[in-house]
Amino acid sequence: MAILSTDSANQVPPLAGHDLFTANRPLVEGLEREGASWAAAQCSAFGRRLTGAPLEWGRLANEHLPQLRTHDRFGERIDDVEFHPAWHDLMRMSIGEGLHSLSWTDGRDGAHVARAALFMLASQVEAGHGCPISMTHAAVPALRASAPALAAEWEPLLTSREYDFGLRPAAEKRGALVGMSMTERQGGSDLRTNTTVARPAAGGEYVLDGQKWFCSAPMSDAFLVLAQAPAGLSCFFLPRVLPDGSRNGFRIDRLKDKLGDRSNASSEIVLDGALAQLVGEEGRGVPTIVEMVVHTRLDCVLGSAAGMRQAVEQATHHAAHRSAFGSLLAEKPLMRNVLADLCIESEAATVTALRLARAYDRRAHDSAEAAFARLATAVAKYWICKRGPGHAAEALECLGGNGYVEESGLPRVYRQQPLLSIWEGAGNVVCLDALRTLRREPESAEVFLAEIRAAGEPSLTALAEGALAAVEEGQARAVVERLAQALQGSLLVRHAPGSVADAFLGRASSGYGALGSEGDLASIVERHTPIGELDI
Numbered sequence: 001m002a003i004l005s006t007d008s009a010n011q012v013p014p015l016a017g018h019d020l021f022t023a024n025r026p027l028v029e030g031l032e033r034e035g036a037s038w039a040a041a042q043c044s045a046f047g048r049r050l051t052g053a054p055l056e057w058g059r060l061a062n063e064h065l066p067q068l069r070t071h072d073r074f075g076e077r078i079d080d081v082e083f084h085p086a087w088h089d090l091m092r093m094s095i096g097e098g099l100h101s102l103s104w105t106d107g108r109d110g111a112h113v114a115r116a117a118l119f120m121l122a123s124q125v126e127a128g129h130g131c132p133i134s135m136t137h138a139a140v141p142a143l144r145a146s147a148p149a150l151a152a153e154w155e156p157l158l159t160s161r162e163y164d165f166g167l168r169p170a171a172e173k174r175g176a177l178v179g180m181s182m183t184e185r186q187g188g189s190d191l192r193t194n195t196t197v198a199r200p201a202a203g204g205e206y207v208l209d210g211q212k213w214f215c216s217a218p219m220s221d222a223f224l225v226l227a228q229a230p231a232g233l234s235c236f237f238l239p240r241v242l243p244d245g246s247r248n249g250f251r252i253d254r255l256k257d258k259l260g261d262r263s264n265a266s267s268e269i270v271l272d273g274a275l276a277q278l279v280g281e282e283g284r285g286v287p288t289i290v291e292m293v294v295h296t297r298l299d300c301v302l303g304s305a306a307g308m309r310q311a312v313e314q315a316t317h318h319a320a321h322r323s324a325f326g327s328l329l330a331e332k333p334l335m336r337n338v339l340a341d342l343c344i345e346s347e348a349a350t351v352t353a354l355r356l357a358r359a360y361d362r363r364a365h366d367s368a369e370a371a372f373a374r375l376a377t378a379v380a381k382y383w384i385c386k387r388g389p390g391h392a393a394e395a396l397e398c399l400g401g402n403g404y405v406e407e408s409g410l411p412r413v414y415r416q417q418p419l420l421s422i423w424e425g426a427g428n429v430v431c432l433d434a435l436r437t438l439r440r441e442p443e444s445a446e447v448f449l450a451e452i453r454a455a456g457e458p459s460l461t462a463l464a465e466g467a468l469a470a471v472e473e474g475q476a477r478a479v480v481e482r483l484a485q486a487l488q489g490s491l492l493v494r495h496a497p498g499s500v501a502d503a504f505l506g507r508a509s510s511g512y513g514a515l516g517s518e519g520d521l522a523s524i525v526e527r528h529t530p531i532g533e534l535d536i
């Protein structure tokens, strides 16, 4: 029987086996510019590794979902989550690479930037496992700042490059994961309504009772938890296994059936007489856990930018190989316009994400960078994560019906992107946070404006100044959106090719594919197409 050859069927070759890092020019350039050129070789080796077996691990981990095992065969509660081996392969790979720890263990300037680039590369291939990686990474500064004794005990485990899955006492572990549990049924944004109670117990510990409505990565070894102590809402460190080996009072009621992020387990839990230690001061729970939340917000930005890059890779690769009406899609003026627009969105997200990561490298000893990080984290988290779902939908459409099919990988990106806008502060809440920062810390507006003015582009300065003149609650999204666009425009003017910056500044529509025709759109698409494919 004759079988149609791939060529005659106008099929696109699979996109695999290349180096995700070197193919991503904005990432390569940003890594160097923001102070982490020393990590280029590691990023490149990781970028090559990721397009081998991890692609398949990602598929398997998302098809074979985590299962809750509440009891053992004797009826005893175990509250375990069982994962497909591919999930463990992903976790072992990313922990081995230091995605959860490099910022804290590598003393070189630029460690946050290097870790950001590596995290983005892994997220491009499989986003769900980034959740426990991100939370474990983010727990370290919160413990360092507010619970030095706990940090001394747990940091070696949290930063270990060994993936040690399984609930055992800390003393017997070679590596550990930490999650966070704040959200309750009655509210996730307004944490003041938390009803979980923390009662002081003997030995300085507390006993926690209550329910948590969203608790991701419940298989983690320990959690930062918010609960009401006598002096108000407080932050606690709650291990799942006590030093004597017994299980702490932490029950998993069920796993969430989620739109995306399906490889990762998110759960509803009950705290039933769970022993925990206070982190920070009683009554200062939110400011204490915020040190963890700012880092996971940065990771939401990195994750969204990574999803955009994955979408751009697939769309440009497809258009470079698929023909319609007698020529390649990439050569069609209207498709080129759509692709170029998707590419500049991705580049804008990447340069912003890396600039923000640099602020995290410097903020401990540079007050201007600290002020910039406070405002820019909320601004970038809102805008970049908000742009993710629409970007994924448009990129998916570039592949036509093939993009709508799971095997393309894009439905997974499309389902993942909205999560990053909800998790760690949904859109409105993040915009209101940005407004609060502007009101309480006027210096953050000054350094933010200075960053935008550095481009010497009057239209961007005017956009940002106009936004800052209208700071009122009902306009929070409008303010933050304009600040984000001004920041992205400024970074592109300074650091991207002129064609990219000009196209970004000339955008007249928030939809994709309506760029003005005067720009060099072909060079933009070429810059973002996985290496050299438009030359074939």
Ligand SMILES: Cc1cc2nc3c(=O)[nH]c(=O)nc-3n(C[C@H](O)[C@H](O)[C@H](O)COP(=O)(O)OP(=O)(O)OC[C@H]3O[C@@H](n4cnc5c(N)ncnc54)[C@H](O)[C@@H]3O)c2cc1C
Pocket: 179, 180, 181, 182, 183, 184, 186, 187, 188, 189, 190, 214, 215, 216, 217, 258, 261, 266, 419, 422, 423, 424, 425, 426, 427, 428, 429, 432
């Ligand atoms: C997959 C997934 C995993 C998660 N994992 C975790 C986890 O591990 N730990 C954890 O603690 N939480 C977790 N969450 C919960 C998440 O952080 C919350 O869903 C989020 O903070 C919003 O809280 P909520 O769902 O209660 O919505 P609500 O607080 O009820 O908010 C609903 C809407 O109202 C808006 N809103 C709220 N206040 C205002 C206001 N003042 N003005 C205008 N609009 C407002 C919000 O922006 C949102 O759009 C997870 C969520 C998801 C989807």
